[in-house]
Amino acid sequence: MELFDLFNYALGIRALIASILVGMMCGVLGCFIVLRNMSLMGDALAHAVLPGVVLGFVVAGSAVALGIFAGATIAGLLAAIMITWLQHNAKTKNDAAIGIVFTAMFSLGVIGISKVSRKGAHLDLDHFLFGNVLGLSNADLYLTAGITLYVLLSVVLFYRYLFATTFQPVIAETMGIPVKVIHYYLMLLLSFAVVASLQAVGVILVVAMLITPASTALLLSNRLNWVIVISGIMGVLASVIGLVVADVYNAPPGPAMVVVATLMYLLAVFFAPKKGLLFKFLYKRKTRNRIQFEDTLKQTLKLHERSSLSLPNLQERLGFNSRILKYNLSLLTKKGLVNTKNNIISITEKGITQATRLVRAHRLWETYLVEEMSMDAGQIHEEAEKYEHVLTDDILDELEAKLGYPKLDPHGAPIPQNEYQPEKPLSMLPLNATAEIAQQQLNEHLITRLWQLGLGPEEVFIITEIEDNYIEIKMGRELVKVPRTLANKVNVVKLGEQVAMG
Template structure:
């Protein structure tokens, strides 16, 4: 079976749709996480939602919708816990994130062990950790679609408050923007996006979809609107390209998507028009040549005024 025939299969179309939606919403949402220095919060929420999945399984059994709301509830509790510790306890921000998410993830693992022992039900953590986009069901697609619409619509509607509170929190407060409420709403959107990404890349690699396209986009533009557009495009390109690579190499899609996103970041980091390493090296060389040229012209000007030539200085200016 050739590659194009494979892409026409129903499971491949589902996987492409899911990857596209997850790449788009994670790329856009990740911009605000990077700019707010909250990159690791996405990773923390990804691990911390496990007890929500366990509790949902205990209540409603194996149900995708139940898992979704249970995971979102756990994610919000984690976000609230991290924020409370950061604001009320003398603990550094990264330490607060580590304390809460490791505790929540450990509770989830303990819950899975209890279910396996008491209920005789085996819950495989592999798909939870690494995703299984090739096994996406209709319900997963609908949840991903609704989450994507919710996230993108929220970003469009709240663009101005998000913009101001991200760059000037004090100004946002004086303008009457409820910064704390906006922060928790951002955490809600993040929880939704993380849960919707589970089937595609899993909790371990969801941070790659949230952070890498956004970081790449920030190298391509200085204007937030264009950064958001670039992040969405790069998220989609990373997700779809990674899926295609996984199909061709017969490997796991989640890691392949993360690798492609990282390769795109490296390419842009090297060759971005203004902020790339190559462009910066060229700018430094041009500046050096300009300084040397001006030094030579300075000595020539002095000689034209009758000042004796200084061969050593001219030679030094010429390098």
């Protein structure tokens, strides 16, 4: 079998090891290239090393691998410097400057190769364009291993600096981090990675090994350290699988690796948890179904209250087609919220409770929009229709406390009340009574609301005025007006009998 043959040969083993190293290194480094929006720069450096490779080859003599490495690195850095210089000084657009420099250098390299070839030396343009992973020498492999180690070590050691300068370069600068030095250091690492990858995948495809696994990883995780690890693993998988596939189907290894990496990327685009298209689609559908379900329940309650609950009325109010309506009604029946015996619809106790919660959410949100966001009563219904489905009980309790337990919404409709009644509400105290705020209150949000009025637990006060809308109390020298709706919910402890009663 061919596969067997491949790994029996030293060449095959070397190719495998080199692929693993290059996949890992490009995957790791690629994360920063992608996050810095420098994909084009990665491609540019890959092409721009070519004249350096030729020059290194010519000058180096016997130490070919080292000569090519040195030449390529210098050419890569030179390209990075020229690009940055043009961008800042010649007022050329960023991507145009990149394009100009790398195509020029690549052309020089191609011309150089043709000249060298004519002199009878062995330098094959094809190998540089598309890689020649099966033609690796031991020296090449050692160099690749050394470079990989260096790049990975750099990323680990300078992780903080790379993170800070990638995420917020200006902030990094205010912290005294040498942003420009880091930029050029990254360009150096990028040149290293390009040289090491030349033989595996070639000039034209290096950029794929840099950006495709990284883009895959970015779809799979939200934490940079994990993104880097996943990207490294993706790079290794792509290059190893690509190599094996290439061997089995007798295809060129470099392009095979890129195709595998791209397939993995596409899988992530569709099936990644949270960020994948399938997940988004399912989530959207689930939300839509829940909204339909809740709307059906709410309209059932409303029609029930008007004693006009029937299938045609429901359908008219909801505007669903009958298939969707029947589906939702059967779902409601299954959950014991609605009864549909003998084709007569009725709502159960449990259904009323749940539907009332939706009404409460809707009306509280409308009240909030009008009172806190100064929106017009005419424009809030649509907004509340959306939010009634997403507000949690906790947020509703907070809203209610913040708004001072309102009884009516902006349209004058009653807001369904939380049934809770405190043991001894503030509103029940007579004039001149002395009392203190109880430790026990309805919930955290009420306590927060009281804090905002300057009323902490065990704060002693006297009732000084009782009006329809509010109750005025005196604490020390301070007078506070507590809205009556809020006073209804505040639990107090009345102090001794000697207190004067109104």
